[in-house]
Amino acid sequence: MTATRRRGERLEHAILEATWQILTEAGYAKLTFEAVAALAGTSRPVVNRRWPTRAELALAAMDHTLPAGAEPPDTGALRSDLVELLRQAANGFDAVRGEVLAGLAAETARDPDGTAALHAWIARSTPQDRMAAVIARAADRGELPAADLPPRVLRLPFDLIRNEAVVFGRPPSGDAIDSIVGDILLPLVHQLTSR
Template identity: 70%
Template sequence: MTPTRRRGQRLDDAILDATWQILHEAGYARLTFEAVAAAAGTSRPVLSRRWPTRAELALAAMERAAPPVAAVPDTGGLRPDLIDLLREAVNGFGAVRGEVLAGLLAETARDPDAAAAVRAWIARSTTRHAMAAVLARAAERGEIPTADLSARVLRLPFDLARNEVILGGLPLADDVIASIVDDVVLPLVGAAGRERPASATASGSPDS
């Protein structure tokens, strides 16, 4: 029986499913256009027309399999909000093996466009706007002096968690997430608020 020819989204879904399976089971080093084409039942030219590089193909599969954080936790307290937010983010980018992230970062280091795409995916997976919203509510409740914090501070818990994933692999245990919140983030947001000069306080919300 001749297989039905797939087009459009059906074909893209088959390709990205095959890419994700290879990334998840074999790692970035074993991701090739030939392997994906064979697994998806298509040809290498079909893949390369859609995704010219291996890094772009991997990123597309990661975007589909590990979407960014969608909801902002609102438990009524800063610590549980931070833990819930970080756990949800880890479930997103943490679904990507540390070896895959490390391979992507290494491969794209000399390619500005590809490196920018990786950074954009990382930024989307960290959702600084959600962190800003959590801190704004905490400031309103009086838990921290201010929510007027830099984009670097907003990224920090996600950067630390992602570093744990890259260096240590998965799963990222709940006690590690709690340690990032308790030992780093909570002291930092309190200290940053107290030490920030009044003249440096800008109107509006932090970068998102």
């Protein structure tokens, strides 16, 4: 593809779409600045100016393709709200994202900048505010006492989903989500809110 003169959002969109296409078709291991530039119809220096590392480029492409966050589910019961919330989160973690995160984790282990980019992406992409809203709504309904849960507890179910996607190459099944909610999350939330 020959280079086309584009700027701003149009150029960024083309680069991120090209990056996602390479990640989807060839995987993180095959992601190169040269391949992205060629597919996007631009030059490597243009891509490098915006994203200095391969990790930052891959994470930007994952952000670019994530669906917009939905409202926290309101099914009328804490358990089913949590199952639906985790189901929505798991749907956002397809095999490509799991493979990219596994590749990034391995690569960034020796790269402080890449590690910082990965940690920032995980913090940014974890919907703990939606989890807090589900818990607050359950307290309003009288299902549990009102309490501010620690951020680590609010992140926990999403960390488990991300772990499953990375380790097993796919998001957790419906049975696994039921287990995360019933065996881990509900007992923990009830213990912390009953103190």
